[in-house]
Amino acid sequence: MPAHVDGEQPPSPEPDSSRDGLVASAGHETAGRLLLAAVAAFAERGFHATTTRDIAARAGMSPAALYIHYRTKEELLHQISAYGHRRAVRILGDASAAGGTAAQRLARSVTAFVRWHAEHHTRARVVQYELTALEPGHYAEIQALRRRSGEILRTVLEDGVATGEFTVPDLRGTTRAVLSLCIDIARWYDPAGPDSPEALGELYAQLALRMVGARDSAG
């Protein structure tokens, strides 16, 4: 396994763009720039080692300018986390609701979820690894979104079992395993490596179909 494949990579900055959903979620261009700066800082040094001063400096602003938009760094983390988790619910919800067989819905859901984690691996890492730094109320809100993602995927697996497409001895554990496999992409993904988000989505859709014992998937 080459180093770039399973190695934890230094976080790479993601391109700033006015069409970026995270930036747009801030509702204000300056606030959006601060969210991107916070993602980069949290990914590089961790939430607890980052100060609001660090974030302001990365965004080319004064700490006072930051405080106009965010009172604390936890508020920035919450915004990033809530955006990421709402995206996950939307991605899985759209992909699983688009019709077709359970196998088609599972493949579509996994492909979309994988692509998001590969394309946004730096922010996905922040979203996934800094949860415990959230305030209790924010943590509870995010946990509800995580449960919702799990329920959406579990319904696809249940539907496949009901139609006889899938054979799943442990629905809860297998649903969690499929999500876990996709989420871990954020840990090791390297955009400079050989795997495009699209190719990875295709491979993982096939692996997920095998995990649920989809008919003919092992052939």
Next chain:
Amino acid sequence: MPAHVDGEQPPSPEPDSSRDGLVASAGHETAGRLLLAAVAAFAERGFHATTTRDIAARAGMSPAALYIHYRTKEELLHQISAYGHRRAVRILGDASAAGGTAAQRLARSVTAFVRWHAEHHTRARVVQYELTALEPGHYAEIQALRRRSGEILRTVLEDGVATGEFTVPDLRGTTRAVLSLCIDIARWYDPAGPDSPEALGELYAQLALRMVGARDSAG
């Protein structure tokens, strides 16, 4: 999905034990206590937010007492990471070399790897998520151990393909996916939850057999 299943859990301290391999790897009881204190501190606040003073305080020592054993906190991280990665190579090497069919060797390897990540989820998280904080020489050493783990598992998959037991269109990607699925356990595992390391090992062995298209594994 209940909160304890996919929620990132507050790190729980692992039981100190003189029979603990990490403690023993320090070669000295006091140094071993410092390693356990460092694991707890890094897991809770991240490497960059932790000071050697924090680690010494957790171990009930003065910073001066710490410096007798470790000059820097990076030295502590390196010791923890090297121990964890050597364990991984040993676990996979022993399990895959113990004979039997490729399916038996894969099942045994995955079961053992899963159990280690569940039982030692806090230190596994430090080992997996703080790699980029290592000095270049240490980082290269750990990357070599990671490649070795990947090669061991890949050989099992190759053997299964050679004997016709497995059908694997993408050997590199599938090997990485099986390891990734196991490693991500460190992120979400909760010892207070319903999943014992043994039950999880059994489920994941079955899922891995499906991922490699093992004959009869989907039935």
